[in-house]
Amino acid sequence: xxxxxxxxxxxxxxxxxxxxxxxxxxxxxxxxxxxxxxxxxxxxxxxxxxxxxxxxxxxxxxxxxxxxxxxxxxxxxxxxxxxxxxxxxxxxxxxxxxxxxxxxxxxxxxxxxxxxxxxxxxxxxxxxxxxxxxxxxxxxxxxxxxxxxxxxxxxxxxxxxxxxxxxxxxxxxxxxxxxxxxxxxxxxxxxxxxxxxxxxxxxxxxxxxxxxxxxxxxxxxxxxxxxxxxxxxxxxxxxxxxxxxxxxxxxxxxxxxxxxxxxxxxxxxxxxxxxxxxxxxxxxxxxxxxxxxxxxxxxxxxxxxxxxxxxxxxxxxxxxxxxxxxxxxxxxxxxxxxxxxxxxxxxxxxxxxxxxxxxxxxxxxxxxxxxxxxxxxxxxxxxxxxxxxxxxxxxx
Amino acid sequence: xxxxxxxxxxxxxxxxxxxxxxxxxxxxxxxxxxxxxxxxxxxxxxxxxxxxxxxxxxxxxxxxxxxxxxxxxxxxxxxxxxxxxxxxxxxxxxxxxxxxxxxxxxxxxxxxxxxxxxxxxxxxxxxxxxxxxxxxxxxxxxxxxxxxxxxxxxxxxxxxxxxxxxxxxxxxxxxxxxxxxxxxxxxxxxxxxxxxxxxxxxxxxxxxxxxxxxxxxxxxxxxxxxxxxxxxxxxxxxxxxxxxxxxxxxxxxxxxxxxxxxxxxxxxxxxxxxxxxxxxxxxxxxxxxxxxxxxxxxxxxxxxxxxxxxxxxxxxxxxxxxxxxxxxxxxxxxxxxxxxxxxxxxxxxxxxxxxxxxxxxxxxxxxxxxxxxxxxxxxxxxxxxxxxxxxxxxxx
Numbered sequence: 001x002x003x004x005x006x007x008x009x010x011x012x013x014x015x016x017x018x019x020x021x022x023x024x025x026x027x028x029x030x031x032x033x034x035x036x037x038x039x040x041x042x043x044x045x046x047x048x049x050x051x052x053x054x055x056x057x058x059x060x061x062x063x064x065x066x067x068x069x070x071x072x073x074x075x076x077x078x079x080x081x082x083x084x085x086x087x088x089x090x091x092x093x094x095x096x097x098x099x100x101x102x103x104x105x106x107x108x109x110x111x112x113x114x115x116x117x118x119x120x121x122x123x124x125x126x127x128x129x130x131x132x133x134x135x136x137x138x139x140x141x142x143x144x145x146x147x148x149x150x151x152x153x154x155x156x157x158x159x160x161x162x163x164x165x166x167x168x169x170x171x172x173x174x175x176x177x178x179x180x181x182x183x184x185x186x187x188x189x190x191x192x193x194x195x196x197x198x199x200x201x202x203x204x205x206x207x208x209x210x211x212x213x214x215x216x217x218x219x220x221x222x223x224x225x226x227x228x229x230x231x232x233x234x235x236x237x238x239x240x241x242x243x244x245x246x247x248x249x250x251x252x253x254x255x256x257x258x259x260x261x262x263x264x265x266x267x268x269x270x271x272x273x274x275x276x277x278x279x280x281x282x283x284x285x286x287x288x289x290x291x292x293x294x295x296x297x298x299x300x301x302x303x304x305x306x307x308x309x310x311x312x313x314x315x316x317x318x319x320x321x322x323x324x325x326x327x328x329x330x331x332x333x334x335x336x337x338x339x340x341x342x343x344x345x346x347x348x349x350x351x352x353x354x355x356x357x358x359x360x361x362x363x364x365x366x367x368x369x370x371x372x373x374x375x376x377x378x379x380x381x382x383x384x385x386x387x388x389x390x391x392x393x394x395x396x
Numbered sequence: 397x398x399x400x401x402x403x404x405x406x407x408x409x410x411x412x413x414x415x416x417x418x419x420x421x422x423x424x425x426x427x428x429x430x431x432x433x434x435x436x437x438x439x440x441x442x443x444x445x446x447x448x449x450x451x452x453x454x455x456x457x458x459x460x461x462x463x464x465x466x467x468x469x470x471x472x473x474x475x476x477x478x479x480x481x482x483x484x485x486x487x488x489x490x491x492x493x494x495x496x497x498x499x500x501x502x503x504x505x506x507x508x509x510x511x512x513x514x515x516x517x518x519x520x521x522x523x524x525x526x527x528x529x530x531x532x533x534x535x536x537x538x539x540x541x542x543x544x545x546x547x548x549x550x551x552x553x554x555x556x557x558x559x560x561x562x563x564x565x566x567x568x569x570x571x572x573x574x575x576x577x578x579x580x581x582x583x584x585x586x587x588x589x590x591x592x593x594x595x596x597x598x599x600x601x602x603x604x605x606x607x608x609x610x611x612x613x614x615x616x617x618x619x620x621x622x623x624x625x626x627x628x629x630x631x632x633x634x635x636x637x638x639x640x641x642x643x644x645x646x647x648x649x650x651x652x653x654x655x656x657x658x659x660x661x662x663x664x665x666x667x668x669x670x671x672x673x674x675x676x677x678x679x680x681x682x683x684x685x686x687x688x689x690x691x692x693x694x695x696x697x698x699x700x701x702x703x704x705x706x707x708x709x710x711x712x713x714x715x716x717x718x719x720x721x722x723x724x725x726x727x728x729x730x731x732x733x734x735x736x737x738x739x740x741x742x743x744x745x746x747x748x749x750x751x752x753x754x755x756x757x758x759x760x761x762x763x764x765x766x767x768x769x770x771x772x773x774x775x776x777x778x779x780x781x782x783x784x785x786x787x788x789x790x791x792x
Contacts, residue, residue: 156751166751213633225719229632234625236721237609238756241625246751247715251646251658260714260749262647318656319643323621323719325632353656355552355562355642360634 016041016049017389021058024079025103025386026204029062032075050077056392057145058083058102058385079103083392084144085381086132088151089194089374090124092169092221093284096371097131099139100378102147102385104205108135109374115282119170121177129184147392149187150381152194152373153177154222159239162191168257169222190380194218195242196233197376198366199226202330204379206367211327215320217244218332218372220284223265223316227324249315267312270334276305285370288334292341310342314349321350321361332366332373340365412437412445413785417454420475421499421782422600425458428471446473452788453541454479454498454781475499479788480540481777482528484547485590485770486520488565488617489680492767493527495535496774498543498781500601504531505770515566517573525580543788545583546777548590548769549573550618555635558587564653565618586776590614591638592629593772594762595622598726600775602763607724611716613640614728614768616680619661619712623720645711663708666730672701681766684730688737706738710745717746717757728762728769736761 019039024030036046053059062076081101089096096111110131118127132149155167162178182189192200199208199216208214212231218224225244227234234241250262257265266272270288271281277291278301294302313335321329331339339346346363366372385392415435420426432442449455458472477497485492492507506527514523528545551563558574578585588596595604595612604610608627614620621640623630630637646658653661662668666684667677673687674697690698709731717725727735735742742759762768781788 168751229625229630229637230628232626234720236625237723238721241719241721243718243721243751246718246749247643247645248711249644249647251648256749258749258751260751263749315644322639322642323637324630325634325637325639327633353642353652353654353659355564355639355654355656 013049013052014388014390016045017053018387020046020049020077021053021079021389022386024059024077025382028103029076029078032077035077050075053077053389056389057394058389058392081105081107082144083147083385084136084139085147085378086135086149087374087378087381088128088132088149089371089377090128090151090153090170091194092119092154093282095124095127095131096374097128097135098371098374098378099135099144100375100382102382104375104378106375108138109371110135116171119172121172121175121180124170125177125180125184128181132185132187145393146187147385148381149181149185149189150197150377150379151178151181151189151191152197152377153191154194154220154224156240156243157191157193157196159235162189164191165238165240188381188384190383192377192380193224193226193239193242194373194376195224195226195244197226197380198224198332198368198372199228199233199330199376200379201368201372201374201376202332202366203228205375206372207330207364208328213325213327214330215324215326215328216330216332216366216372217317217320217335218366219269219335220333220370221269221271223268223335225320227326229324244316244320247316247319249312249319264312264316268309268316268335268338273305273309273334273338276308277302278305285334285337288337292337295341306338306342307345310338310345311349313338314346314352317346317363318350318353318355322353322355326361328362328364330364330366330372332368333370336365336369339363409445409448410784410786412441413449414783416442416445416473417449417475417785418782420455420473421778424499425472425474428457428473431473446471449473449785452785453790454785454788477501477503478540479543479781480532480535481543481774482531482545483770483774483777484524484528484545485767485773486524486547486549486566487590488515488550489678491520491523491527492770493524493531494767494770494774495531495540496771496778498778500771500774502771504534505767506531512567515568517568517571517576520566521573521576521580524577528581528583541789542583543781544777545577545581545585546593546773546775547574547577547585547587548593548773549587550590550616550620552636552639553587553589553592555631558585560587561634561636584777584780586779588773588776589620589622589635589638590769590772591620591622591640593622593776594620594728594764594768595624595629595726595772596775597764597768597770597772598728598762599624601771602768603726603760604724607722609720609722610724610726611720611722612726612728612762612768613713613716613731614762615665615731616729616766617665617667619664619731621716623722625720640712640716643712643715645708645715660708660712664705664712664731664734669701669705669730669734672704673698674701681730681733684733688733691737702734702738703741705734706741707745709734710742710748713742713759714746714749714751718749718751722757724758724760726760726762726768728764729766732761732765735759 083102099108223245245265256263475498479498495504619641641661652659
C-alpha cells in the first residue's frame with residue numbers, strides 16, 4: 001500500500017506560521033490561549049511559532065497581568081502595523097491610495113481626481129507611482145517595511161501576471177500595466193479586477209464574512225462583479241470571470257461603450273442616474289447622493305431617475321441571483337446608494353419573476369463603501385507574506 | 397508539533413477501490429498495467445484491489461495472451477454492466493428512460509410523450525415508475541443488479557434531498573418528487589436539475605472531457621444551464637445555481653411564464669422558433685429540424701425565424717461567457733440545432749460587444765444531443781457506488 005504524500009516538518013511549520021499570521025491579520029490581536037485552542041496546537045508550539053513571527057518582525061507580543069482564571073499573564077499576539085502595503089484603486093474619475101498596516105488598519109488614505117484626458121497608461125503609471133511614493137515618504141521610509149503594492153483596476157485583468165486585457169472605461173486594451181508600475185517603483189506590484197478585490201475585502205473583513213456563496217456588485221461609472229462560490233473566488237479560465245456590466249437587459253438601447261446595445265451598465269451606472277436626473281455626469285458618489293436627496297425632497301425628475309435606476313438594479317440582480325444562487329449579495333458604490341434609497345423598487349423588480357427566491361437572499365451594502373476594492377487591493381498585496389511568512393523581506 | 401490527520405488503511409483502500417472503479421467506469425476496460433501506472437500503485441496492490449472489486453461483482457477480469465513486450469498475459473479489468481441504474485429525464489413533452497450499465501453503456505432506452513394535462517406530480521410519478529419497472533423487467537430482474545434510479549428534472553432541485561422547489565415548465569412548485577418516487581419504487585432515487593446533469597455527462601464522457609471551466613446550455617421548451625468552475629459543479633447556496641433562462645434580455649416582452657418580461661427563455665426556446673416560423677408549438681427537436689431544413693431550402697419565414705433565434709442565442713451567450721469566462725461552451729437541444737444552422741449569426745451577436753473574448757472560447761454541440769441530461773442522471777445514480785464501492789448492495 002502506498003502511504004499518503006508526506007508533509008515535511010518545514011511545510012508543517014510554514015502552515016502553522018501562516019495560520020497564526022492570518023488569524024491576527026484578519027481578526028486582530030489574539031491571545032496565545034485563543035490561538036492554542038483555535039489551531040489545535042499545544043502551548044509550547046504556539047510560543048515557538050509566535051517567537052519566530054516576532055523575530056521576522058511580523059508580530060509583537062504584549063504581556064498583560066490581567067490573565068485568565070489561572071492568574072497566568074495573557075500573551076497578546078499583535079500584528080505589527082509597521083509592515084505595510086500600499087493599496088491603489090484606479091477609478092475612472094479618481095485614483096485612491098492607502099497605506100495599510102498588517103492587521104488591516106488604514107494608516108493613511110489619499111485620493112486625487114483624474115479625467116478622461118489623463119487615462120493614458122503612462123499618465124496613470126506616473127500618477128500612481130507619485131502617490132505611492134508620497135504616502136510611503138509621509139510614513140517615513142525608515143519606519144515602515146513596505147511588503148508590496150496592490151492595485152485595483154476596473155477591467156479584465158489576467159490572473160497570472162496582472163496584464164490588463166481590457167478596461168473599457170479607461171480606454172485600455174492589452175496593457176502591461178502591472179509590469180510598468182513595478183518597474184517604475186522597483187517594488188512588487190500585484191493587480192486585480194476592482195470588483196474581485198471588493199469581493200475579497202468584503203469576504204475577509206466586511207459584510208460577507210462567514211458566507212461561502214457571495215456576490216459583490218459595484219457600480220461607479222461601470223459595473224463590476226466579484227463572485228465567491230463554495231468559498232473560492234470565481235476566476236474563470238483566464239481570470240476574466242465576473243464581467244456583469246455587459247449582459248444585455250434591453251433591446252432598445254442605449255449603445256454601450258463596448259459596442260453592444262442595452263448592456264446592464266448603460267442602465268445603472270452613476271452617470272446614468274445623473275443624466276436621467278438632468279445633472280451633468282462625472283460628479284461621482286456625492287452627486288449621486290445629491291440626486292437621492294433631491295428625490296426625497298420631492299424633486300420629480302430626481303425621483304423618477306432614482307426609481308428607474310432602482311428598477312434596472314432589480315432586473316440585473318434577478319438575473320445574477322438566478323445564475324449564482326448566493327447566500328448574500330453585497331452592493332457597493334452607487335448600487336448601494338440607490339438600493340438604500342429605493343429598496344422596495346429594487347425588490348419589486350426582482351420579484352417580478354416567480355423564479356426569484358428573493359426571501360432566501362440577503363442583500364447588504366458594502367461595509368467599506370466605495371473603498372472595498374482599495375481594501376481588497378491591500379489584501380492582494382499582503383497575500384504573499386500571509387502565505388509564506390518566512391519569505392518576508394528582512395530589509396525595508 | 398501535531399501530525400497531519402491520519403489516513404487509515406480502510407480509508408486508503410476505499411480511495412484506491414474508488415479510483416480503479418471510476419477509471420474503468422469512465423474510460424472503459426483498462427489493463428492492470430495501465431491502472432498500475434496511472435494510480436501509482438504496485439502490481440500486487442492492484443491485483444488485490446481488482447480482486448476485491450471482482451468479489452463485489454463490480455468488475456470482471458479478462459486475461460488475454462496478447463500481452464505487452466514482456467510477453468506476460470495482460471489482465472483487462474472490465475466494468476460489469478449487469479450492474480445497472482435506471483436514468484430518467486422528465487421533459488416537458490416527453491419522459492425518457494434508459495437502462496445504463498456500469499461503464500456507461502446505454503442498454504435500453506425508451507421514451508413516451510406526455511402533455512401539459514399530464515404534468516400533475518402524481519401522474520408523472522406513476523408514469524416514471526411504470527417505465528422504470530418496464531425497463532428493469534425487460535432486462536430480467538434476476539440478471540441485473542439495480543444500483544438506483546437517477547432523474548433529471550427541468551427545474552430548481554434542492555441539492556440535499558432532491559426536493560423540487562420550482563419547475564415552471566411542468567407547473568411544479570414545492571414538490572417532494574424524489575421522496576414520492578423512491579417510496580413508489582422502493583429503490584434509492586436521486587434527482588438533479590436537467591442542465592446540471594447534462595453538464596455532468598458532457599464533462600465525464602462527452603464534449604467537455606478535460607475542461608475545468610465549462611458551461612453547458614440546453615434548450616428545449618425552456619433553457620437550462622449547468623456550470624463547471626475550477627472542475628467543480630456550480631451549485632450555489634441551495635443547489636439552485638445555473639438558472640439561465642430568466643435573465644432579462646429585452647424590455648419589450650414577451651411576458652414569460654415566470655411573470656417577468658423579456659426573459660432569455662422567451663427568445664430562444666424550441667417553441668419560440670416554431671412560432672416565429674409559423675409552425676405549431678410542441679413538435680420538439682424534429683420540428684426544429686424541419687424549420688432549419690426549410691430555411692436552408694429557401695423558405696423565407698423559416699430563415700428569418702432561424703436568424704432571429706440565432707441572434708438571441710448570441711446575445712445570451714455573450715452575457716454568460718462574460719460572467720463565467722469558460723474554456724468551453726457545450727450546447728444541447730435546440731440551441732445546438734440553431735447554432736449548427738447559423739453559427740455566423742450567433743458569432744456576430746456575440747462579437748457585437750468588444751468585451752467578448754470570442755476567440756478564446758470553444759463552442760461545441762453536446763456529444764449526447766438531447767440525451768445529455770439522461771446520461772447525467774445515470775451518472776448521478778452511479779455516484780454512491782463509485783464513491784464507496786464496498787457499500788454496493790449484495791442482493792439485487
